Amino acid sequence: MTGNMSAQGANNPEIITWNNKYNTGINTIDSQHRQLISLTNDLYHACIVKNDELFTTFKDAMGKMVEYVNFHFNVEIKLMKAINYPNLAEHKKMHAELIEDIIQAANDFKEGKKYVANKFVHTLVDWICSHIAFYDKQYTLFILDQKKKGLLTDQKVNELLS
């Protein structure tokens, strides 16, 4: 069995799965959200590995998560700025709060509070579920509305996302 195959299956349950309620109708954003969900599952799997491997696997998974969250948030904020999204400031604040939580969890973990890892992943799942399903939906609905009014096109949105 290959390493990849053994990483899947009943011994590696997912803590969060893609749900159609997360669909925004903007492909690039949806695939980035799928990636976020996949990285969250990796973090969860990192929490349930054997104790002697916990530190390295969690640290690696956390590093990837931080990098991707930053990338994704930058994409969203750039897009919202370009379309003059009215709730930009509020949205930006929520992103900043999550980044702070992630950094805090990473620091706590470094200090040896292992239980933080599992608790943090659960917090992350709650945040991702509600943020994508509600707040990201708000700006993507705004985009769909602008498109309906002829103020934005798919081409323009894709340009802004490239």
Ligand SMILES: [Fe+2]
């Ligand atoms: Fe998002």
Ligand SMILES: [Fe+2]
């Ligand atoms: Fe967002």
